[in-house]
Amino acid sequence: MKKKIIIFDTTLRDGEQALQASLNSNKKIQIALALERMGVDVIEAGFPISSPGEFKSIESISKLLKTSKICSLARCLKKDIDTAAQAMKHAAESRIHLFLGTSNLHISSKLKKSFNEITDMAVSSVIRARKYTNDVEFSCEDAGRTSLHNLYKIIEAVIDAGATTINIPDTVGYTTPTQFKKIIQNIFDHVKNIHKVIVSVHCHNDLGMAVGNSISAVEAGARQIEGTMNGLGERAGNAALEEVIMALYVHQNVLKKYTNINYKEIYKTSKIVSQFCNMPISINKAIVGKNAFLHSSGVHQDGVLKNRKNYEIINPIKIGLNNCKLNLTSRSGRSAVEHRMQEMGYHKNDYNLNELYIDFLKLADKKGQIFDYDLEALAFFKKQQNTEEYFKLEYFDVQSKLSGLSVASIILICGSQTNIQKATTSNGPVDAIYQALNKATLYPIILKKFHLVANGEGKDALGKVDIVVQYKLRNFHGVGLATDIIEASAQAMVNVLNYIWKSNQVNKELEKLNK
Numbered sequence: 001m002k003k004k005i006i007i008f009d010t011t012l013r014d015g016e017q018a019l020q021a022s023l024n025s026n027k028k029i030q031i032a033l034a035l036e037r038m039g040v041d042v043i044e045a046g047f048p049i050s051s052p053g054e055f056k057s058i059e060s061i062s063k064l065l066k067t068s069k070i071c072s073l074a075r076c077l078k079k080d081i082d083t084a085a086q087a088m089k090h091a092a093e094s095r096i097h098l099f100l101g102t103s104n105l106h107i108s109s110k111l112k113k114s115f116n117e118i119t120d121m122a123v124s125s126v127i128r129a130r131k132y133t134n135d136v137e138f139s140c141e142d143a144g145r146t147s148l149h150n151l152y153k154i155i156e157a158v159i160d161a162g163a164t165t166i167n168i169p170d171t172v173g174y175t176t177p178t179q180f181k182k183i184i185q186n187i188f189d190h191v192k193n194i195h196k197v198i199v200s201v202h203c204h205n206d207l208g209m210a211v212g213n214s215i216s217a218v219e220a221g222a223r224q225i226e227g228t229m230n231g232l233g234e235r236a237g238n239a240a241l242e243e244v245i246m247a248l249y250v251h252q253n254v255l256k257k258y259t260n261i262n263y264k265e266i267y268k269t270s271k272i273v274s275q276f277c278n279m280p281i282s283i284n285k286a287i288v289g290k291n292a293f294l295h296s297s298g299v300h301q302d303g304v305l306k307n308r309k310n311y312e313i314i315n316p317i318k319i320g321l322n323n324c325k326l327n328l329t330s331r332s333g334r335s336a337v338e339h340r341m342q343e344m345g346y347h348k349n350d351y352n353l354n355e356l357y358i359d360f361l362k363l364a365d366k367k368g369q370i371f372d373y374d375l376e377a378l379a380f381f382k383k384q385q386n387t388e389e390y391f392k393l394e395y396f397d398v399q400s401k402l403s404g405l406s407v408a409s410i411i412l413i414c415g416s417q418t419n420i421q422k423a424t425t426s427n428g429p430v431d432a433i434y435q436a437l438n439k440a441t442l443y444p445i446i447l448k449k450f451h452l453v454a455n456g457e458g459k460d461a462l463g464k465v466d467i468v469v470q471y472k473l474r475n476f477h478g479v480g481l482a483t484d485i486i487e488a489s490a491q492a493m494v495n496v497l498n499y500i501w502k503s504n505q506v507n508k509e510l511e512k513l514n515k
């Protein structure tokens, strides 16, 4: 029989406390609701004593949650416990989470007390918290560096006092999976009343072992895992819940465990957390990174097209990711190109695959990544691909003032014509030049992404501008590179305008063919 693992999310508490700027109440509510949709069992919504704003957010969240239990953090202090209870008084179900340092280091240099005093504080706090709720979690902060003897003593005492969950945090991410598993096993073997409670783990990622340690703890009998979406949290972060959840899922038959998670919500929830917290996800991040389900080498792409399982241990649809694509580069094989053309709706007879593949490799060598519109241009409009660009920026002049208007003047060569335009805006120099280019081309475009990074170091660095523009429901990518970031921005847009022009020409040719 499989046993349930309780998923405890602390994105809004441990995750939030590590952000550069705290989240406003509205964002916290939206994250909490997304976590609830994802099926998280317990949501630690914050540390209510820390500020009136934090208190209010927890109060609002506690009124909204229906299926997830809300939890608030409290030190072993009367005012913390009473405030936590107050903040959650409207909740359908609530948990108070008490924590106290138990390692010799924390006791002597942080709390400046004896171990017996610490134990008394923990016991009286659990008794106080139990007056408000039947669900009290006690965390032995820095358990990863606490002597086993002290761990057994304090855990036994707080269970007798009424704690219902005992959490074992590896607060500084110090242990290895084997060491951490041993700690959990020892607790089960030596604490005589341990069977009365749920044993939980809370692992930090300082050595990159938070997820591994959490799964090891499950093998030793832990029944709750604490973590955060995208692994946010103090320093190197907490165990990434999406990774923990999918590890439990992939190995369910060995671990004999299940969760209540609605897997289809994982990707969306991760995105919401990343956007609201202003914390980008690295592209190779497990489960939710942009490349997590992207196949680049020709051998891999061919293998995936024959059977996804050749190179995927999880079907991306499981986590709510539908548009999983092959990354088309010079490493891609003929079958990947053919597959993409098919996905775009083209039949084999519409184009010559052999010729297309040769041209594709040449262009990929120059350009790096190949997008849909490149393929179309190569397949149906090869002549234009080799000729000069249609739009060329001959001249620009941009003037910009602090708190004033920006003015851009341009000369754009459009085929054989010269187009002179001027635009004025209060949105800065890049917008001014984009508006002028827009006046010259009149394409109904929407700028969806503008990303500026420094290529190189110091003042000689080149500005690299990467944009995504939507035109008639299709996305076009453009890149510009120059020491002047306005010039790089303009180049990126001119790049896009040329792709749009080519794509329009392709469509015209196809229309002619279909007549």
Ligand code: KIV
Residues within 6 Å of the ligand: 014, 099, 139, 140, 141, 142, 167, 169, 170, 171, 172, 202, 204
């Ligand atoms: O890392 C830690 O020890 C904590 C506790 C408050 C559980 O975050």
Ligand code: ZN
Residues within 6 Å of the ligand: 014, 169, 171, 202, 204, 234, 238
């Ligand atoms: Zn923590």
